[in-house]
Amino acid sequence: MSEQTRDRAGTPDGRTKDPGGPAPLPDAPAPLPDAPAPVGDLAADTETLARHTAEGERLLALLPPRPERTDFESRRATALHDACRAARQAFLALHADAVYDALTAGRTLRPRLDELAAAASLRFPGLVPDAAQLAEERDRVQAHKEGRDIDQGLFFGALLRSPVAGTHLIETMLLPAPGSAAHLTEFRRSDRLELPSVLVERRGEAAHVTFRNAHCLNAEDNRLITDLETAVDVVLLDDRVRVGVLRGGPVTHARHAGKRVFSAGINLKELRSGAISFVGFLLGRELGYINKMNRGLLRENSPFGAVSKPWVGVVDAFAIGGGMQLLLVLDRVIAEEGAFLSLPAADEGIVPGLGNLRLTRHTGARTARQIILSGRRIHTADPAADLLIDEVVPAAALDEAAEQAVRDLAGPAVAANRAMLTLAEEPLDLLRAYLAEFAVVQAHRIHSPDVLAKAERHWARSRAGTEAATTGRAAT
Structure with a gap:
């Protein structure tokens, strides 16, 4: 086993290696620097966000898929996601209404949630997951996802916090659905x-x-x-x-x-x-x-x-x-x-x-x-x-x-x-304020370790019960 492979796999007895010293592992990407603070100009801040999140995604792609990561690599992936999310939150804190107006032509259009997110991924690169990232997530069990839902939760949470954008979005979703x-x-x-x-x-x-x-x-x-x-x-x-x-x-x-x-x-x-x-x-x-x-x-x-x-x-x-x-x-x-x-x-x-x-x-x-x-x-x-x-x-x-x-x-x-x-x-404002926080909290919760562990245990029990029932029918 090469030294580089040994670092990836852990110590020879199978324990995950924890790099206690300052030097990163040879095959681990460098951490992502903090994004420049938004300056208040939508076009300039959009470009800055796109560059920052693109670099974060590049570094994330150098890591193995989530189920194959060492403890250190998992922490590095979390740090990369956190850095990108901090940049998104700072951007939305300044530009949520402007973003919504851009996506709805000044609130003259009524895109539903999925349409709004899809449009945002094209108009503001790096703000929410794009179609390719969402497609990749759909093919994974919950425990193996990168947590792109969290970025969607941050996006909708910011829109719903706005009395203008949030109210318009709630009203849009009260219209009849397509079909x-x-x-x-x-x-x-x-x-x-x-x-x-x-x-x-x-x-x-x-x-x-x-x-x-x-x-x-x-x-x-x-x-x-x-x-x-x-x-x-x-x-x-x-x-x-x-x-x-x-x-x-x-x-x-x-x-x-x-x-x-x-x-x-x-x-x-x-x-x-x-x-x-x-x-x-x-x-x-x-x-x-x-x-x-x-x-x-x-x-x-x-x-x-x-x-x-x-x-x-x-x-x-x-x-x-x-x-x-x-x-x-x-x-x-x-x-x-x-x-x-x-x-x-x-x-x-x-x-x-x-x-x-x-x-x-x-x-x-x-x-x-x-x-x-x-x-x-x-x-x-x-x-x-x-x-x-x-x-x-x-x-x-x-x-x-x-x-x-x-x-x-x-x-x-x-x-x-x-x-x-x-x-x-x-009252509508009470509903809007609750939904804004719910969007963020629920997105985090469905990717939290305790939820993932409980979902796995429930699935294992259900699978065991199904197998037992099948065995019992076969025996009779």
Whole structure:
């Protein structure tokens, strides 16, 4: 073994070598100098940022892929990323509004999150990951990624901190998603819309939205988030519909096979495999379909403001994580006897969406902390369930309870009053300020060592369970 190879691999007994002296390893790149401070001129600062981040990427490319790095090389990669991120933050601190104006033609265009990030990668090189970097990340499991999501989080966090850019971006995401108009035509023709993971059916004045991610207990993944935004758009755009109803469909999991389940929250297998999109899922769900349900749907050039309608949730079995977060924006929650709600995000290591913003309004501060920080489950028999669930009924009575809720909420003044309640409870500036910090914190959390380790353990347990079940079937 050559001395250079020995430095890369570690000591002969397999321990990673830690260079305690001042000299770097022979094959390690030199550290990246601090970027020059921005001068306040957009063009000049854009050029400086591009040069600095390009040098950082050049030095990063000299290192092995993340899973093959020694401890020292991992620290060097972290230092390179940190130096580039410090430059991006300094740039955005001065130019967030100017950047947004450049990307939206002075706020006359309405690019969605993914379109905005893609445009920024071309107009301001080095500010956010480009298409090639994102494509490379998509092919890696979460633990092997470089963490490009963090750079996207910094970008959107800076935009959302701005009252001008942030408000415009939130309003943009309240507009109908691409393709929703075509799906509305289909729904009006047949009173039924089948999407890959969601079914929408009109029954009188109600539109019933059913989650159909049966293979994973109706857990959330990129596909379900996209389909739910389309479904919510269709419900809000169809003037024959007065009330939306959400419910989980039957699942195929061995323990619950054939039974309805509301939602198991984020799909941890997908998170581990790197298939959960930061922009499309973790940020997009909050600014997209959930915010539309809460605040209403905007229509470009419409003089009538947002279209708001009441929503009913029917909880079979459980509403975990994102499922429970969803209940916090609904107007009526009905649960079967024995169901439970939980927000296990602290145990998983991530932030439970906007649960931290909204839960306290329902439960008060102390109970909210118990649920979010300690993972307390709220069962239907728990006195605290009255703060989150309007009605608990036997499973056989859920359909009738949902129909009664639709009748109760179909009145013409309900939509206007729920919109005013949302305005009082969650002013737009409060939402914007929370989302700005959430974008940054969540991007860091999904790449933190504890989250990666927990995702790997969950995946290993799930894989072992699947193998055991397969072995058992083969034996019989």
